[in-house]
Amino acid sequence: MRNNFKIILVKTLIIIFFLISTANTIEQFNFDITEIEITDNGNQFKGLKRGTATSDNGLIIEADIFEYNKLTNILNAYGKVEINDLINNYIIFADNITYIKNKETIFTQGDTKAIIESKYNFLSKNVTLLRDKKELYSSExxxxxxxxxxxxxxxxxxxxxxxxxxxxxxxxxxxxxxxxxxxxxxxxxxxxxxxxxxxxxxxxxxxxxxxxxxxxxxxxxxxxxxxxxxxxxxxxxxxxxxxxxxxxxxxxxxxxxxxxxxxxxxxxxxxxxxxxxxxxxxxxxxxxxxxxxxxxxxxxxxxxxxxxxxxxxxxxxxxxxxxPQINSSEILGTSIITPYFHVISDNKDLTLTPTIFDSEIEMLQTEYRQQNESSSFIADIAHVRGYKSNLSQNRNSISHLFAKYDLDLKLSNFNNSLLKLNLEKVSNDTYLKIFDTNLIDKEIKPQNQDSLNSSLKLYLNSDDYNLQTGISVSESLSGSNSDRYQYILPYYDYNRGLGSNKFGNFNFSSSGYNNHLNTNSIQTVVNNNLNFISNDFITKNGLQNNFGIYFKNLNSLGKNYSNYKNSPQSEISSIYNFETSYPLMKLEDNFVNYIKPKLSFRFNPGSMKDYSGANRSINTDNIFS
The missing domain is CATH 2.60.450.10 (Lipopolysaccharide (LPS) transport protein A like domain)
Incomplete structure (x- = not known):
């Protein structure tokens, strides 16, 4: 009986020890998994078919497979691993992790993503997390x-x-x-x-x-x-x-x-x-x-x-x-531009741009801008001192003035009413070419280095008609002084819709100019156009058709001008036009393609002008106009 009692006591102690060890394990991790395998006398646990392991300090680990060694207190997790620390507010995603519980250290293998405090997103590889020190690091x-x-x-x-x-x-x-x-x-x-x-x-x-x-x-x-x-x-x-x-x-x-x-x-x-x-x-x-x-x-x-x-x-x-800006020129040598911007008020500013050359040339350029409620103004002025051309032995002063003024007239009878003034002036014919890289590159800088253009333009737009009129002066920077100016005083362009009906639209337009050039050559032209353009009518097979009737009245007068007579001339001409087209569209995955074959038939009952000597060409932009 005593021997049997000893055997029972030993077995009981073994069971109690196992239960205590299991209780310790449960205290370290709480497993909620689909399948579990226990080997090595209960020291090795393996969880299969996905589940979660919750640590005693608030860490939740979700994975496809778990391997836990009770003796070393090391947990490995594989397959779509998600580590969620609810206390410290971070989540880590990986495919393979090792959690050394005794040291509170987690290693990830391969691609790793971490979200810290819902603010910081990490994408890395082979990351180490020190939970006690609250540090995350990687050498990747x-x-x-x-x-x-x-x-x-x-x-x-x-x-x-x-x-x-x-x-x-x-x-x-x-x-x-x-x-x-x-x-x-x-x-x-x-x-x-x-x-x-x-x-x-x-x-x-x-x-x-x-x-x-x-x-x-x-x-x-x-x-x-x-x-x-x-x-x-x-x-x-x-x-x-x-x-x-x-x-x-x-x-x-x-x-x-x-x-x-x-x-x-x-x-x-x-x-x-x-x-x-x-x-x-x-x-x-x-x-x-x-x-x-x-x-x-x-x-x-x-x-x-x-x-x-x-x-x-x-x-x-x-x-x-x-x-600053550095320029280099074969003519002017090296120069340094040092601009200074000064705000005068909310709507005014000034830019002073001195230029220092390695020669005796000095240049100061000033740009003034002003923006009002209904107008804007910009002026660019420059003065150059000490410039010497190849044709002169003396050093001279040269300058330029560029200005632009836009005014919204706000006339009550018009949708838009704008007045635009543009001014371009230089004191030397080669100024724009020689000092091109030293001039402030703004919209008021002349685009053509061989000519200057100043103009005053008026734009009026209403529900009934549009009108553009103005005057302009062009100056060629080459040739004799007497023949370098061209004056257009004035010009106009007028368009008005005359109404429409179920058949189409009527339109009237008129344009004209008085051109004075080469000292004593004058050209005066007035064009009047009355047009009817039908609405499109589309056939059952998809052909798009329309026709137009165009009447033109050309009035001209010339003085010392080869193409026009000295006495007033007036001509009336007309054109009848029929157009047919076949619009096609092709739909693709990412694009829509269009093509429109077109035929135009025109008939002019009057005489035609000979433009063979004119510098004109026919292309896809004007062939149907």
Whole structure:
């Protein structure tokens, strides 16, 4: 009996020990799985066909397969693993994880996604989570996106969850990843640490490509490695800043020992740059401020600025220095343009642009702009002193005046009533060609370097008719003084609808001008047109047909003009036109293609003019007009 009692006691103790061990396991993890296998005398647990394992400290792990070693207290999970920490508010997704429970460390293998506090999204590989220290890190390339649409690309990273601090190496920051590459800002750093909550940071080896709109250019971007991002810039203008280090605290960002240039990466732009002890961005004042700056041309310092600033990319109008520009000309040599923008009031500003040449030439260009409720005015004036042409031994002064004025008359009887004045004047015939690269490239700059055009135009538009009239003066910058001017005093273009019926529409138009050129040649022309254009009538087989009747009255008078007689002439002509067409459409997955074969039959009952000597050509744009 005693022996039997001893055997029963031993068995009971074994069962109690097993139950205590099982209770310990249950305390560490609570498994809710479809199937379970227990091996190795109860030390090895394997869960199959998906389920969850809940730890004693609030961690919920969901996976297809679980493997748990009771002795080492290590849990492995495979297949669509999801780790959810309800207490610390983060979720991790992976295909393979190892959880060392005694050290509260989790390793992932392969692609890993983590969502921290529903704000920060991590895409990485082979990630380690230190649960007690609340740190997440990896030595693999990682992409981090926050709730402010900022993206961080890092070769390696370590994230301190409680402080929201991101530390890494070879970092690229995209300011708004929802925008296209040409419309978002990019920064790159060798290494740095960033506070994702406050956006403060400290970083080294900073290289930044600045927003081009600061300098009156077009494309807006910030980048770090232009050689690897050729699609982000153009060869002509690539404003950029390099710095030994940079930091941001509150509203102030500082780049230490910075270098700025806007020169392109080709040989067409002379190498110049600005070195500064520091470059500071004040987001409250919206300024970029340079301290102890030197302007260098071909690596030689030519100007020193103790301090200067210009507006940041968010500012449209603010007084300050604009970017300098270097020009090179075979005739004028090298020159430096240093524009200064001054805001006079909410609707007025002034841009002073002195140009320094390596010769005795001096140039000052001034642009004035004013925007009123019903009008706008812009004037560009320049004075050049010390210019000497190849045909003269003396140095002379030359100048230009360009101006444009638009006025909305707001006449009550018209839908639109506009008055436009344009003025172009230079004091030297070759001025536009020689100083072309030194002139501010604005819409009032003459597009044709061989001629000037000044005009006064009136536009009237109503429900019943449209009228454009005005006067213009053209000046050729070559030829004798007596024959270089052409005056059109005045001209007009009038259109009026005369009504419509079920058959079609009637229209009347009239145009004319008085052209005075070559000193004593005069040409006066008045054209009157009365037209009827039928509505389209479409046949059952899809042919689209219409016809038109056109009457023209041509009145002309000429003096010393080969094509017109000295006495008044009046002609009446008509054309009858029938058109038929067959519109076709082809639908594809991503496109809609149209083609419209057309035939036109015309009949002129009167005489025809001989235009064989005229400089005219027939093409697809005018063949049916």
């Amino acid at each position: 390339f990682t992409e981090v996106k926050d709730d402010k649409f900022t993206q961080y690309n890092l070769n390696t990273f370590r994230f301190y969850i409680e402080e929201s601090l991101l530390k890494g190496k070879n970092i690229e920051v995209i300011s708004d990843y929802t925008k296209s590459s040409g419309n978002r800002d990019l920064y790159t750093y060798k290494d740095g640490i960033f506070n994702l909550k406050t956006k403060n940071f400290n970083a080294s080896d900073t290289k930044i490509f600045l927003e081009k709109n600061i300098f009156g250019l077009n494309k807006s971007l910030l980048s770090i490695n232009l050689e690897e991002n050729n699609d982000l810039t153009t060869n002509q203008n690539a404003p950029r800043v390099y710095g030994v280090s940079s930091s941001k605290k509150g509203e102030i960002t500082t780049i230490n020992k910075g270098t700025f240039t806007s020169c392109g990466f080709n040989d067409g732009c002379p190498p110049w740059h600005i070195n500064a002890e520091s470059i500071t961005h004040d987001s409250v004042k919206k300024q970029l401020i340079y301290k102890n700056a030197f302007l260098n041309v071909y690596n030689l310092p030519v100007l020193y600025f103790p301090k200067f600033f210009h507006p940041d990319p968010t500012v449209k109008r603010q007084s300050g220095l604009l970017t």
